[in-house]
Amino acid sequence: MxxxxxxxxxxxxxxxxxxxxxxxxxxxxxxxxxxxxxxxxxxxxxxxxxxxxxxxxxxxxxxxxxxxxxxxxxxxxxxxxWDIPENVSQTALELCLHRDIELMIFAGEQIVLDPFSHRSLSKTFPYPVFHNAAVVTEDPIAYLKEHDLPLTKIHGDWNQPAYPLAELSKLEGIELTSSNDHDFELVPKGVxxxxxxxxxxxxxxxxxxxxxxxxxxxxxxxxxxxxxxxxxxxxxxxxxxxxxxxxxxxxxxxxxxxxxxxxxxxx
Structure with missing residues (x-):
């Protein structure tokens, strides 16, 4: 049944x-x-x-x-x-940013985008609900600190050779998975x-x-x-x-x- x-x-x-x-x-x-x-x-x-x-x-x-x-x-x-542990969240973001990777940064109940990701996603991800909810900032790490936001998930796409998967996999308290054959998702361990x-x-x-x-x-x-x-x-x-x-x-x-x-x- x-x-x-x-x-x-x-x-x-x-x-x-x-x-x-x-x-x-x-x-x-x-x-x-x-x-x-x-x-x-x-x-x-x-x-x-x-x-x-x-x-x-x-x-x-x-x-x-x-x-x-x-x-x-x-x-x-x-x-x-469930959020990514605070002691590794900044390192995870540092590894992902400034690589021309199309990033979706999910910080608690907020969606945060760096300018490159905002420009790229505006072309490749045509979903108004996502874009209307997203905040665009030059410095996502500083934005999360300023607003006391946790890091819940990172989704990366678009520039596969630049993915820092080996470095990310060494971080404690996180897990890597994917939703297709060309992206990666970083979530808290056990999630x-x-x-x-x-x-x-x-x-x-x-x-x-x-x-x-x-x-x-x-x-x-x-x-x-x-x-x-x-x-x-x-x-x-x-x-x-x-x-x-x-x-x-x-x-x-x-x-x-x-x-x-x-x-x-x-x-």
């Missing part, structure tokens, strides 16, 4: 154009009408999760920032958050979509063996391993497919809609 379905966003709920199809919205509505909770579990911010959750017709809680945040979509409040999804399910009194999860990338693997019914997208990496009980079509061919309906048949 499936009582909760968690959906990754990029490469999963969103089609290649970054949209949620009508067929997907219909499948989510069908699941919720059957009494099944449907939530987002994404590497994106709480602001974006709330927006996409509303568009899709999902339930009110979301797993955000790769599991570093459990948020309330109606208020934007972080119900639970994953699987752990925070387990907390969400606990809040609703739903055993994990009655949960399904749908994803496509490395940062979805812990989520799929945590639930009783793991589902991979057709465009998923091989490790995610290997962890799945069912492989849906890809995100260009209504994969999420079919995944949801397959999960409902298991109930």
């Amino acid at each position: 499936i009582r909760l379905i968690a959906l990754d966003l990029d490469g999963t709920l969103l089609d290649p154009a970054g949209q949620i199809t009508d067929e997907t919205k219909a499948a989510i509505a069908q699941a919720r009408q059957a009494g099944i909770k449907v939530v987002l579990s994404t590497g994106r911010s709480a602001q974006e999760a709330a927006d996409f959750s509303t568009q899709a017709g999902c339930d009110n809680l979301s797993v955000c920032l790769g599991g570093a945040v459990l948020s309330d979509n109606s208020t934007g409040v972080h119900l639970r958050r 994953s979509k699987g752990r925070t999804l387990a907390l969400l399910a606990l809040l609703w009194g739903i055993p994990l063996d009655q949960c399904a999860a749908v994803g496509d990338s490395a940062n979805d693997l812990a989520m799929l391993q945590a639930v009783g019914t793991p589902i991979a997208m057709g465009n998923a990496c091989q490790a995610v497919k290997d962890a799945a009980r069912y492989i849906a079509p890809d995100n260009a061919h209504e994969g999420v809609a079919q995944a949801i309906r397959w999960a409902m048949e298991q109930s």
Whole structure:
């Protein structure tokens, strides 16, 4: 019996154009009408999760920032958050900045961009909710200090040869993962979509063996391993497919809609 379905966003709920199809919205509505909770579990911010959750017709809680945040979509409040240890956060930022890497710096409930990342993301990441929430500053490290903000997550993209992955991997209290084959994500050690999804399910009194999860990338693997019914997208990496009980079509061919309906048949 499936009582909760968690959906990754990029490469999963969103089609290649970054949209949620009508067929997907219909499948989510069908699941919720059957009494099944449907939530987002994404590497994106709480602001974006709330927006996409509303568009899709999902339930009110979301797993955000790769599991570093459990948020309330109606208020934007972080119900639970795990931050990168203060003693390594500045070093992590120093390693990432000034390398012409497209950085998203998530600092508590704020999104902070350096000027290079702001210019680049304005062209490559066409999501107004993200940009409207972001603060642009010449010195993100000084901005975080001035406003007493924690470092919660760093997402890096665009200039792969410049990634300081070897240096970052030596820092204590952090973990490196990715959401596709050309980015990196830095989160607090122990944080994953699987752990925070387990907390969400606990809040609703739903055993994990009655949960399904749908994803496509490395940062979805812990989520799929945590639930009783793991589902991979057709465009998923091989490790995610290997962890799945069912492989849906890809995100260009209504994969999420079919995944949801397959999960409902298991109930």
